[in-house]
Amino acid sequence: MDPSRIRNFSIIAHIDHGKSTLADRLLEKTATLTHKQMQEQVLDSMDLERERGITIKAHAVRMNYQASDGEIYQFNLIDTPGHVDFTYEVSRSLAACEGAVLVVDATQGVEAQTVSNLLLAMNNDLTIIPVLNKIDMPAAQVDSVKQQVLDLLGGDEDEIISISAKAGMGIDDVLEAVVERIPPPAGRRESPLRALIFDSLYDQYRGVICFIRVVDGTVRKGQKVCFFSTGVTYDVEEVGTLVLDRVATPELQAGEVGYLTANIKELDEAGVGDTIMDAGEQEVEPLPGYQPLKAMVFSGIYPVNPEDYEMLRDALERLKLNDAAFSYEPETSPALGFGFRCGFLGLLHMEIIQERLDREYQVEIITTIPNVRYEVVKKTGEVIEVENPSLLPPTVEIDQVREPILSVQILVPSDYIGAVMKICNDRRGLYLNTEYLDGSRAILSFELPLSEVVIDFYDRLKSSTRGYASFDYEHKEMRAGPLAKLDILINGEPLDALSAIIHRDNAQVWGRKFCLKLKELIPRQMFEVIIQGAMGNKIIAREVVRPFRKNVIAKCYGGDITRKRKLLEKQKEGKRRAKQFGKVEIPQEAFLAALKMED
Amino acid sequence: MALHGLYIHIPFCPQICPYCAFSSLRGVDHLHERYVLALCNELCARGETYQRNPLQTVFFGGGTPTQIDPSLIGQVLETVDRVFGMCSDVEITVEANPGTVDLEKFSHLRSVGCNRLSLGVQSFDNYALKKLGRVHSSEEAIRAFSSAREAGFSNVSIDLIFSVPSVSEPAWKGSVDRAISLQPEHISAYALTIEEGTLFAKREREGMLVVLTEDDDAIQYDWTRHRLMSAGFGQYEVSNFAQDGRESRHNLGYWTGLEYLGVGLSAHSYIGGERFWNISDIESYLQRVEGKISPEEGRERVDGQTARRERFWLGLRTSQGVLLTEMEQEILKHNCRMASLVDAEFLRLEHDRVVLADSGWCRADGLAVELTDLLEQKPEGTPNVC
Numbered sequence: 001m002d003p004s005r006i007r008n009f010s011i012i013a014h015i016d017h018g019k020s021t022l023a024d025r026l027l028e029k030t031a032t033l034t035h036k037q038m039q040e041q042v043l044d045s046m047d048l049e050r051e052r053g054i055t056i057k058a059h060a061v062r063m064n065y066q067a068s069d070g071e072i073y074q075f076n077l078i079d080t081p082g083h084v085d086f087t088y089e090v091s092r093s094l095a096a097c098e099g100a101v102l103v104v105d106a107t108q109g110v111e112a113q114t115v116s117n118l119l120l121a122m123n124n125d126l127t128i129i130p131v132l133n134k135i136d137m138p139a140a141q142v143d144s145v146k147q148q149v150l151d152l153l154g155g156d157e158d159e160i161i162s163i164s165a166k167a168g169m170g171i172d173d174v175l176e177a178v179v180e181r182i183p184p185p186a187g188r189r190e191s192p193l194r195a196l197i198f199d200s201l202y203d204q205y206r207g208v209i210c211f212i213r214v215v216d217g218t219v220r221k222g223q224k225v226c227f228f229s230t231g232v233t234y235d236v237e238e239v240g241t242l243v244l245d246r247v248a249t250p251e252l253q254a255g256e257v258g259y260l261t262a263n264i265k266e267l268d269e270a271g272v273g274d275t276i277m278d279a280g281e282q283e284v285e286p287l288p289g290y291q292p293l294k295a296m297v298f299s300g301i302y303p304v305n306p307e308d309y310e311m312l313r314d315a316l317e318r319l320k321l322n323d324a325a326f327s328y329e330p331e332t333s334p335a336l337g338f339g340f341r342c343g344f345l346g347l348l349h350m351e352i353i354q355e356r357l358d359r360e361y362q363v364e365i366i367t368t369i370p371n372v373r374y375e376v377v378k379k380t381g382e383v384i385e386v387e388n389p390s391l392l393p394p395t396v397e398i399d400q401v402r403e404p405i406l407s408v409q410i411l412v413p414s415d416y417i418g419a420v421m422k423i424c425n426d427r428r429g430l431y432l433n434t435e436y437l438d439g440s441r442a443i444l445s446f447e448l449p450l451s452e453v454v455i456d457f458y459d460r461l462k463s464s465t466r467g468y469a470s471f472d473y474e475h476k477e478m479r480a481g482p483l484a485k486l487d488i489l490i491n492g493e494p495l496d497a498l499s500a501i502i503h504r505d506n507a508q509v510w511g512r513k514f515c516l517k518l519k520e521l522i523p524r525q526m527f528e529v530i531i532q533g534a535m536g537n538k539i540i541a542r543e544v545v546r547p548f549r550k551n552v553i554a555k556c557y558g559g560d561i562t563r564k565r566k567l568l569e570k571q572k573e574g575k576r577r578a579k580q581f582g583k584v585e586i587p588q589e590a591f592l593a594a595l596k597m598e599d
Numbered sequence: 600m601a602l603h604g605l606y607i608h609i610p611f612c613p614q615i616c617p618y619c620a621f622s623s624l625r626g627v628d629h630l631h632e633r634y635v636l637a638l639c640n641e642l643c644a645r646g647e648t649y650q651r652n653p654l655q656t657v658f659f660g661g662g663t664p665t666q667i668d669p670s671l672i673g674q675v676l677e678t679v680d681r682v683f684g685m686c687s688d689v690e691i692t693v694e695a696n697p698g699t700v701d702l703e704k705f706s707h708l709r710s711v712g713c714n715r716l717s718l719g720v721q722s723f724d725n726y727a728l729k730k731l732g733r734v735h736s737s738e739e740a741i742r743a744f745s746s747a748r749e750a751g752f753s754n755v756s757i758d759l760i761f762s763v764p765s766v767s768e769p770a771w772k773g774s775v776d777r778a779i780s781l782q783p784e785h786i787s788a789y790a791l792t793i794e795e796g797t798l799f800a801k802r803e804r805e806g807m808l809v810v811l812t813e814d815d816d817a818i819q820y821d822w823t824r825h826r827l828m829s830a831g832f833g834q835y836e837v838s839n840f841a842q843d844g845r846e847s848r849h850n851l852g853y854w855t856g857l858e859y860l861g862v863g864l865s866a867h868s869y870i871g872g873e874r875f876w877n878i879s880d881i882e883s884y885l886q887r888v889e890g891k892i893s894p895e896e897g898r899e900r901v902d903g904q905t906a907r908r909e910r911f912w913l914g915l916r917t918s919q920g921v922l923l924t925e926m927e928q929e930i931l932k933h934n935c936r937m938a939s940l941v942d943a944e945f946l947r948l949e950h951d952r953v954v955l956a957d958s959g960w961c962r963a964d965g966l967a968v969e970l971t972d973l974l975e976q977k978p979e980g981t982p983n984v985c
């Protein structure tokens with residue numbers, strides 16, 4: 001295909017603004033999929049994506065479009081996720097494109113990831129096509145949202161395309177705009193090969209499948225290529241394009257998006273962001289690539305049954321193959337036994353991994369409360385990283401504890417500024433400034449400790465602004481603070497997996513609330529459960545779960561044993577995900593108690 | 600395995616007690632004969648399916664079997680004898696409501712072959728009887744008991760209900776003592792259970808009925824157990840006490856996994872590793888049986904894990920406890936959770952059995968869950984040391 005007739009673009013937006021639905025319409029209009037293949041948000045192919053109705057992985061797909069000028073164009077579209085945890089998927093995708101369709105939900109207006117994803121696109125020098133979606137809905141506020149978009153982007157009102165992705169209105173205008181406004185790729189076919197790996201996936205039979213954007217040159221089957229960062233060379237086994245499935249083609253040329261396999265056994269060997277080039281080529285400048293991903297949130301994952309340890313390890317290994325953002329390493333907990341400390345990009349990412357373990361690998365797991373990574377400066381001057389609160393050194397050895405601080409932007413209608421201020425204040429936020437987007441909406445900037453954001457910040461923010469606030473964040477720095485460890489004792493023994501690192505000023509109140517929540521979550525059992533919160537040697541909170549005093553039904557009705565059994569089976573089911581701790585049992589929910597505390 | 604017992608449900612009552620969830624009907628006395636005919640038909644039909652061997656026990660339960668004419672009970676027994684036959688020492692129990700009986704009725708019941716009586720006294724305290732909405736007084740219950748003796752019933756059981764809201768502890772204790780003084784062969788003492796769908800359940804939801812705390816309930820239960828035992832009644836099941844050798848053979852069958860057939864409205868059976876039960880709507884029951892259609896409503900197979908759980912959940916209710924396999928013995932002997940349950944005097948390990956210890960009786964269900972849970976865990980157990 002003549003590069004002048006190739007268009008590479010992503011669809012970007014805040015979560016739920018309708019990216020995947022728009023992608024459906026584009027696939028339909030270009031007859032890329034047969035009627036039978038079509039279903040809602042067809043690109044969201046993972047079970048979890050379909051169930052939750054959100055996109056988790058970016059998804060590339062090729063279509064051919066006959067434009068009004070009579071020419072056939074090749075579109076390489078990448079549908080991206082909107083959730084803040086998966087911003088990295090957006091930035092990867094953008095690097096493979098010349099343009100981006102920015103979707104804005106006309107009933108919601110500009111939201112935080114509208115702004116942050118737009119900024120990402122502009123940093124990549126992409127052409128932006130602003131699209132106003134969901135205009136079929138009675139709640140659509142077309143004029144005012146158009147104004148918001150103009151305030152953000154500048155430009156002319158007619159450049160904004162109004163559509164309904166669901167009802168299929170305005171789709172032709174989007175297709176034409178892609179042809180007219182987005183520039184064709186600028187690569188040189190004659191130059192030596194340079195291709196960017198923007199995503200990868202592990203396939204049991206083919207090894208690693210690299211999703212690539214060829215920037216310069218051509219890559220074809222049988223060619224010897226070399227990966228810049230490892231220097232390892234491979235024989236290309238197959239190249240092809242991505243329709244709904246992979247379709248092999250003889251070659252991919254500069255400007256094209258597609259996939260490549262070369263019998264690569266480890267995901268690490270084909271790092272996302274790496275440059276693929278001709279083997280033996282010395283002079284080639286590597287492509288810019290991406291910032292390496294750094295886990296923000298950590299949590300322990302343990303098998304409920306110790307003998308499932310191996311099974312859990314295998315499952316984590318396989319998950320990691322398809323999710324470079326996920327990391328894990330073995331750890332041991334006196335209370336929970338052998339398990340893993342896992343790193344995630346955010347809470348949703350964590351939830352998803354946990355759910356996949358349960359569902360796809362059927363390992364029953366106990367997960368501990370998520371926490372952040374701390375830096376501890378010891379009196380000796382040594383600096384250590386602590387990803388597990390129970391491993392904080394004794395207070396006497398500590399000079400300083402530093403925690404990650406985020407710079408956070410919260411986009412909110414002005415009416416809710418007070419509510420947002422209050423939440424951030426309660427969460428040790430440092431207010432920086434307010435920037436009004438227009439008369440009715442503002443972006444508030446704060447610095448907030450990540451640890452305060454990790455635990456139900458988003459839910460709280462949403463609920464106290466009636467769902468209107470949206471937020472975006474980035475890591476700012478590690479900062480020292482008066483942080484100390486709260487230990488939880490169960491019947492006098494510390495349960496390491498429940499330890500938390502908290503701010504000293506909040507310790508008393510937090511510790512009490514935490515113990516109270518644990519009391520609610522730990523069911524009554526045969527033995528008494530005494531829950532204590534301790535800072536160092538000082539007990540700051542105490543709660544008791546009283547044991548059963550009477551637990552037996554008086555009579556089985558005329559031989560109706562089935563009914564009795566069902567009652568007991570229910571009692572037994574409650575124990576399924578509990579961990580034995582001395583004489584008592586602690587259920588999985590208790591390990592996540594801190595997530596369930598109200599302010 | 601051979602059929603051990605037969606349960607026959609008689610769903611008629613003089614009134615519906617506000618706590619009772621058994622299948623029972625009032626004001627349909629005109630159905631007695633039709634119903635008994637249906638029972639006999641069902642028995643004949645079952646007799647064709649199942650091995651006919653002499654029965655060890657027959658139990659007329661209810662409802663109130665004494666609500667119908669004893670000759671009808673006789674008619675059923677004749678059919679039973681014809682279809683299955685009965686052992687020479689068969690135990691034939693009839694449940695009786697003291698408000699529906701007199702000497703004549705008892706004599707009649709004796710003459711048709713009944714040899715064990717279970718008298719639904721519930722309490723010897725008139726205030727408690729009123730609370731329980733019973734039709735009879737304490738005095739009538741005492742008279743009923745002596746009439747039973749006079750009629751020749753030498754094996755009589757008294758049903759009592761404790762933990763009745765607003766009934767004082769002395770009133771309950773007096774009631775137990777009165778029962779003991781009558782010298783029955785057997786006493787069942789049930790904790791009041793608030794059953795779904797009863798008037799009591801509704802009143803509780805509305806806040807009109809405040810049940811006892813778990814502690815108070817446990818205190819009454821343990822007091823009762825100890826009082827009855829010191830009076831010579833051995834506790835052989837959670838709610839059942841008997842003088843030596845007078846345990847209800849029928850009820851023991853339920854707990855020890857013996858086979859029984861149940862006929863009549865909503866009756867339950869356990870035969871050949873399967874549990875099945877009849878429908879509980881009287882009209883449909885009658886029509887089905889009359890139309891020669893099985894009145895069965897549901898059926899389930901009890902095997903594998905389910906069977907094992909039942910063995911524990913039921914067996915632990917009895918004084919004999921649960922007979923353990925060698926592997927189970929091994930696991931329990933070395934398990935630290937088990938050790939703490941033994942330490943707390945909840946359970947005892949006796950050779951090849953696990954049995955309730957004194958403090959275990961009031962926690963029997965919870966303990967059965969513990970036991971099955973720890974036996975179902977894979978042998979390596981937890982990383983915690985004892």
Ligand SMILES: Nc1nc2c(ncn2[C@@H]2O[C@H](COP(=O)(O)OP(=O)(O)OP(=O)(O)O)[C@@H](O)[C@H]2O)c(=O)[nH]1
Pocket residue numbers: 013014015016017018019020021022041053054055056080081082083133134135136137163164165166167
């Ligand atoms: N009424 C109406 N609903 C729409 C329209 N476009 C999308 N939706 C609905 O909005 C919801 C979200 O749509 P998606 O396409 O999954 O949104 P998304 O932007 O891909 O979401 P993420 O990938 O999770 O960020 C779905 O319930 C769609 O049916 C539209 O034009 N009109």
Ligand SMILES: C[S@@+](CC[C@H](N)C(=O)[O-])C[C@H]1O[C@@H](n2cnc3c(N)ncnc32)[C@H](O)[C@@H]1O
Pocket residue numbers: 554555618619620621660661662663664694695696697718719720721758759760789790791792793794
């Ligand atoms: C099916 S009744 C038959 C006795 C007879 N119908 C009568 O009431 O006199 C068997 C016994 O179960 C007991 N019972 C019934 N419902 C109960 C409940 N909700 N709680 C405790 N015991 C109950 C009573 O002691 C009753 O005597």
Ligand code: SF4
Pocket residue numbers: 611612613614615616619620621623661662663696719
């Ligand atoms: S307790 Fe007895 S008399 Fe009262 S309703 Fe129940 S079965 Fe009938």
Ligand SMILES: [Mg+2]
Pocket residue numbers: 019020021044054055079080081082
């Ligand atoms: Mg989507």
